[in-house]
Amino acid sequence: MIRISVRVDSALHDRLSRRAAGADLSLSVFIRSVLEQAADPRGRYIYSSQDEILATCIQILTILGTSVGQRTPDVLQKGMAEARGILRDRGLLDPEADR
Numbered sequence: 001m002i003r004i005s006v007r008v009d010s011a012l013h014d015r016l017s018r019r020a021a022g023a024d025l026s027l028s029v030f031i032r033s034v035l036e037q038a039a040d041p042r043g044r045y046i047y048s049s050q051d052e053i054l055a056t057c058i059q060i061l062t063i064l065g066t067s068v069g070q071r072t073p074d075v076l077q078k079g080m081a082e083a084r085g086i087l088r089d090r091g092l093l094d095p096e097a098d099r
Helices: 010-022 025-039 051-071 073-089
Strands: none
Touching: 010 025, 051 073
């Protein structure tokens, strides 16, 4: 196995570490998986291969959130708080966000 050394700033290191912890992976295993995606043998470009799925999910969740918010705003607020907690626990949201 070849060893690669890469320097990153502390903010990027913190974000990568949170994402790795959220996936229950060591930082090395997480970064290797990211590099494997970047070198996808099928030639897909990692930054756009899921854009259409993500856009559709965002549209669906926006419609759902608007509907729930109009009917029962307190349920929407509770759901949003729970979602932020889950995202934060998985390293997908900055721990300092919403504070």
